[in-house]
Amino acid sequence: MIVNKKESRLLHDGSKLIVESLVQSGADIFIGYPITPANLLYLYSHKRFPTFIAAPDEITTLQWMCGFATTGKIPVTATSFPGFALMLESVNMALMMELPMVVVLVQRLGPATGTATCGSQGDLALLNGGISGGFSLPTISISKMEDCWTMSNKALKMAVELRSPVILLTSKEEVMTQASFDIAGLPLLKPIKNNYYSGKAIYQPYKPGKNLVPEFLAVSNKNHQVRITASTHNQDGIIQGTTAAGMDNTKRLESKIINNLDKFTFYEYNKQEGAEKLLIAYGITAAASREAIKTLRENGEKVSLLIPKTLLPVPPIYIEIIEKYQKVVIAEENLGGQYRKILFGVYGNNKVKGVNGIAKLITPSEIMEEISR
Amino acid sequence: MNKFLTDTALPFCKGCGHSQVAQYTEKALQNLNYDPMDVVMVTDIGCHGIIDKSFTTHTVHGLHGRSVALGSGVSAGLNNPNKKVIVFIGDGGATIGMQHLIDAAHNGFNMTVLIHNNMLYGMTGGQPSEFTPFGFKTPTLPEGAKEAGYDICKLIAAAGASYVSRVMGIGDFSAQLTEAFSKKGFSLVEVMEICPSYGVKSNPGMKLSKLVEEAGLEIKVFADNKNSFYQTEIKENRKSLFSKEDAIPTKYENKLKKPLRFMLCGSAGEGTQVAAEFLLKAGMLSGLHATKKGSYPVTVGVGFSAAEIILSPDEILYTGSPNPDVVCVTSQDGLDYARNTIRNMSGGKLLIDSSLEIPETKAEVSAFPFREKVGIRNSSIYSIFYYLKNSELIPIDSLVDVFNESKISKKLDIAKMLDF
Ligand SMILES: Cc1ncc(C[n+]2csc(CCOP(=O)(O)OP(=O)(O)O)c2C)c(N)n1
Ligand code: SF4
Numbered sequence: 022m023i024v025n026k027k028e029s030r031l032l033h034d035g036s037k038l039i040v041e042s043l044v045q046s047g048a049d050i051f052i053g054y055p056i057t058p059a060n061l062l063y064l065y066s067h068k069r070f071p072t073f074i075a076a077p078d079e080i081t082t083l084q085w086m087c088g089f090a091t092t093g094k095i096p097v098t099a100t101s102f103p104g105f106a107l108m109l110e111s112v113n114m115a116l117m118m119e120l121p122m123v124v125v126l127v128q129r130l131g132p133a134t135g136t137a138t139c140g141s142q143g144d145l146a147l148l149n150g151g152i153s154g155g156f157s158l159p160t161i162s163i164s165k166m167e168d169c170w171t172m173s174n175k176a177l178k179m180a181v182e183l184r185s186p187v188i189l190l191t192s193k194e195e196v197m198t199q200a201s202f203d204i205a206g207l208p209l210l211k212p213i214k215n216n217y218y219s220g221k222a223i224y225q226p227y228k229p230g231k232n233l234v235p236e237f238l239a240v241s242n243k244n245h246q247v248r249i250t251a252s253t254h255n256q257d258g259i260i261q262g263t264t265a266a267g268m269d270n271t272k273r274l275e276s277k278i279i280n281n282l283d284k285f286t287f288y289e290y291n292k293q294e295g296a297e298k299l300l301i302a303y304g305i306t307a308a309a310s311r312e313a314i315k316t317l318r319e320n321g322e323k324v325s326l327l328i329p330k331t332l333l334p335v336p337p338i339y340i341e342i343i344e345k346y347q348k349v350v351i352a353e354e355n356l357g358g359q360y361r362k363i364l365f366g367v368y369g370n371n372k373v374k375g376v377n378g379i380a381k382l383i384t385p386s387e388i389m390e391e392i393s394r
Numbered sequence: 395m396n397k398f399l400t401d402t403a404l405p406f407c408k409g410c411g412h413s414q415v416a417q418y419t420e421k422a423l424q425n426l427n428y429d430p431m432d433v434v435m436v437t438d439i440g441c442h443g444i445i446d447k448s449f450t451t452h453t454v455h456g457l458h459g460r461s462v463a464l465g466s467g468v469s470a471g472l473n474n475p476n477k478k479v480i481v482f483i484g485d486g487g488a489t490i491g492m493q494h495l496i497d498a499a500h501n502g503f504n505m506t507v508l509i510h511n512n513m514l515y516g517m518t519g520g521q522p523s524e525f526t527p528f529g530f531k532t533p534t535l536p537e538g539a540k541e542a543g544y545d546i547c548k549l550i551a552a553a554g555a556s557y558v559s560r561v562m563g564i565g566d567f568s569a570q571l572t573e574a575f576s577k578k579g580f581s582l583v584e585v586m587e588i589c590p591s592y593g594v595k596s597n598p599g600m601k602l603s604k605l606v607e608e609a610g611l612e613i614k615v616f617a618d619n620k621n622s623f624y625q626t627e628i629k630e631n632r633k634s635l636f637s638k639e640d641a642i643p644t645k646y647e648n649k650l651k652k653p654l655r656f657m658l659c660g661s662a663g664e665g666t667q668v669a670a671e672f673l674l675k676a677g678m679l680s681g682l683h684a685t686k687k688g689s690y691p692v693t694v695g696v697g698f699s700a701a702e703i704i705l706s707p708d709e710i711l712y713t714g715s716p717n718p719d720v721v722c723v724t725s726q727d728g729l730d731y732a733r734n735t736i737r738n739m740s741g742g743k744l745l746i747d748s749s750l751e752i753p754e755t756k757a758e759v760s761a762f763p764f765r766e767k768v769g770i771r772n773s774s775i776y777s778i779f780y781y782l783k784n785s786e787l788i789p790i791d792s793l794v795d796v797f798n799e800s801k802i803s804k805k806l807d808i809a810k811m812l813d814f
Contacts, residue, residue, distance in 0.1 A: 077497050078493065084464045089468075092468060204636055240434045250454070
């Protein structure tokens with residue numbers, strides 16, 4: 022049946038691309054607890070990761086991941102809201118300990134258990150406020166098949182280089198829909214490695230290094246004592262109250278992410294000359310938006326498209342882009358517009374409109390209607 | 395002799411049993427001649443947990459109740475029986491994180507857990523835990539506990555630990571700790587203590603040994619039976635998920651000018667998802683872009699099974715298909731699932747099994763006895779052959795190729811699929 026082996030078009034789902042990309046990017050271990058719609062990620066990880074461990078629940082999942090990370094391994098998991106809710110305290114812990122890891126969050130319809138088999142874009146507000154104290158939890162989103170490859174790699178790179186948990190945000194249809202896809206054009210990936218301390222002086226586990234990120238040492242090393250802690254601490258990893266040394270370190274956790282955000286700002290901006298309208302969409306709704314834009318332009322309407330991929334923290338360039346337009350439409354599969362509120366607050370803005378809904382994909386025609394209104 | 399504790403004073407209230415645990419831990423590690431750099435102390439949240447700054451080993455200090463799971467991860471990550479992972483946890487942490495204890499014992503992670511059982515939550519003001527013995531009073535339980543506390547040693551021995559013992563936290567118990575630290579696999583020591591600040595105040599005149607005896611908590615070794623331990627499997631250079639053998643090159647031409655949105659609706663166990671995948675691959679063999687979304691209840695073995703397929707000469711951006719061009723229904727479950735979609739069709743085609751009632755629709759209807767002609771299990775695949783045969787948009791040979799490459803071809807004669 023295969024006449025030409027060189028051809029590289031395969032039948033894929035996003036899960037397969039994500040797992041292959043993460044492994045090729047240097048992730049060592051997948052630890053997971055099953056949950057629809059993240060089960061394909063679990064299944065492929067079982068086949069592909071050098072180490073795979075089935076955890077008895079999601080709190081354990083994150084704790085094991087943190088434990089592995091202290092020994093220098095780069096861990097990954099995949100879950101959906103019910104599991105993520107259980108992980109959240111431990112995600113805070115990983116952020117405070119500065120342990121790299123990627124959590125693939127496959128959104129499904131809530132609240133609570135909701136409908137396991139229905140996709141959604143309902144968790145961004147939680148991610149935006151998920152770290153106590155308002156610290157940023159870096160969140161990168163997948164908006165097309167190629168992103169399953171490239172954004173997974175970027176998420177892992179960001180996690181390792183900034184020593185932080187990073188959320189790779191997606192939704193049911195993006196990881197479960199099968200599609201013909203040509204892998205030939207995908208960029209080659211190189212394993213990403215921890216930046217190890219090699220000095221002779223006493224190691225200070227939380228001493229700001231290049232770009233405010235501390236150099237890493239594993240608890241397996243024999244030369245330097247390593248102290249890792251989730252309680253407020255100084256550069257030595259010694260518990261502090263609200264001392265200046267403690268607060269300097271705590272504030273650095275946020276500056277570290279913000280100062281390096283440029284390097285990890287990913288988006289597509291499809292600008293049309295003369296357009297006064299801007300459509301913004303991310304994740305699963307990006308597909309409908311691309312189609313809407315195509316049709317609108319064929320019909321002579323002038324409109325630009327912004328697909329943010331680095332969702333959190335919000336890169337300042339999005340604001341610069343938004344300011345150029347008279348009308349901004351943000352399409353998301355949730356009630357109330359979560360990214361819209363992150364960008365414009367509850368107070369909103371007269372020039373900003375949302376296209377929202379739950380329990381089904383937002384359609385291109387719903388988007389076109391709002392843009393043309 | 396290696397020092398495991400710094401020279402600074404331990405951070406506990408005067409007379410707190412936690413101090414002894416730290417001191418005898420040092421002594422036990424010295425007995426075993428450990429290098430501090432081969433030891434990782436993992437500590438929980440609670441009074442006992444603030445000890446980490448006093449250790450000269452590697453230290454990891456996490457969340458309340460989760461230190462055993464965290465330590466399990468450290469241990470499995472080190473994957474080296476010559477390293478020593480020790481977890482300090484309180485009875486409070488052991489209550490909220492009980493599952494992690496059972497789980498770690500069950501898996502046999504290489505580590506020793508020391509439970510500082512002072513029978514209450516010290517750090518938060520002396521509230522009772524589930525280890526609080528019958529009758530024991532605390533500031534928030536002045537009437538005394540109404541139930542007996544857990545016998546954690548029995549529980550963890552039953553969960554499969556290598557070594558479990560309970561010791562009195564009075565006098566030198568470094569020999570028992572040495573014993574526990576020397577074991578491979580999961581070991582646990584419960585140290586019975588008293589919190590002078592809350593426990594003594596609420597139970598004036600109480601003697602720890604009497605209390606432990608009356609609670610029926612035996613001071614002994616509960617398990618010392620195996621030396622096996624968890625080993626982390628590392629499989630380097632595993633096969634890529636992308637296999638050249640799975641490539642689907644273009645072999646045929648198609649006549650499609652615009653996207654074809656196809657909805658296939660049947661019942662679980664009647665090959666609907668397989669049929670959809672066949673159609674997808676046939677489309678790809680014919681040079682088309684293709685996507686497929688499956689829908690079925692969480693209990694995949696019963697009820698409807700449906701698939702939305704898009705075949706398109708151009709790149710497919712949006713994978714939803716609210717208005718399908720073709721709906722193909724092969725069972726009653728499928729009909730119930732698709733009824734609304736069918737009612738809303740303003741054109742296009744409805745293929746439906748002749749055994750089913752034809753719903754109201756503006757689509758062009760063809761009824762055919764799919765189920766009767768090839769049997770229930772193959773009706774879905776057969777309906778795809780029927781469609782391609784009649785539509786001629788995609789050469790039926792492409793589907794024949796896909797069929798012949800599949801496992802089904804070994805059980806089912808292709809001639810049957812082409813007989814209408
Ligand atoms: C998830 C969570 N819940 C509650 C607390 C508050 N808390 C801190 S320490 C503690 C109990 C400590 O008791 P124990 O583990 O017995 O240790 P001790 O202080 O007696 O040494 C509690 C409930 C917390 N830190 N985290
Ligand atoms: S409050 Fe109790 S448990 Fe905590 S340090 Fe003081 S005596 Fe020890």
